[in-house]
C-alpha cells in the first residue's frame with residue numbers, strides 16, 4: 219500500500235484555498251490508491267531556522283553529537299524520515315511576495331540534507347516519488363497571464379525538489395483568491411475552479 223505525505227503550509231485553516239485543495243487531493247488519492255495518509259501541518263511543527271548546532275548535526279557523524287546537537291537536529295531527521303517513507307507527496311502552500319512563504323522554505327531547509335536526501339556528489343537520494351504542489355495565490359500566474367513572469371515560486375520548488383531526486387512534479391497553480399477579498403467570489407467557488415486539476419493530479 220502506498221503512503222501519501224500531505225504537507226500544509228497555510229496559517230488560514232478552513233479559510234485556506236491551498237488547504238481545501240490538499241484535502242480534496244487527499245480524498246481523491248485515497249479513493250484511487252487506498253493507501254496510508256501521513257499529515258504534516260507545518261503550522262503545528264516547530265521549525266527553527268538553521269543555526270550552528272543544526273549545522274553540526276547535519277555535517278558531523280551522529281556518534282559525535284552532543285545532547286544539544288541531538289535535540290536540534292531531531293526535527294530535521296524526523297522530517298527527512300517522513301519524506302523518504304512517502305511514495306506520493308502533496309504540498310499545499312500559499313504564494314507570499316511572489317515566492318514561497320518562510321515556513322515552506324524553513325521546511326525545505328530541514329529536508330535538503332547531505333547524505334540523507336542528496337549525496338556528496340549532488341545526486342538526489344529521494345527518488346521514485348510523485349509530488350503534487352498546489353500553490354494558492356491572490357493573483358493569477360498561469361501561462362499567458364500578464365503576471366506570469368512574477369511567479370518566482372513554481373520554478374524554485376521544482377528545482378529544489380528535483381535536486382533531492384523528486385523529479386515527477388506536478389504544479390497546480392491555484393490563483394485568483396483576490397476575488398475573495400473583493401467579494402466577487404466565495405471560497406467554495408474559488409476552490410471549485412481548481413478542483414478538476416487537483417482531482418486529475420491525484421490519479
Ligand SMILES: Cc1cc2nc3c(=O)[nH]c(=O)nc-3n(C[C@H](O)[C@H](O)[C@H](O)COP(=O)(O)O)c2cc1C
Pocket residue numbers: 228229230233234235236237311312313314315316317354355356357358395
Ligand atoms: C504576506 C502575504 C503576501 C502575499 N503575496 C502575494 C503575492 O505576491 N502574489 C499573490 O498573488 N498573492 C499574494 N498573497 C495572497 C495569497 O497568496 C493568497 O491569499 C492565497 O490564497 C494564500 O493561500 P491560502 O489561501 O492557502 O492561505 C499574499 C498574502 C499574504 C498574506
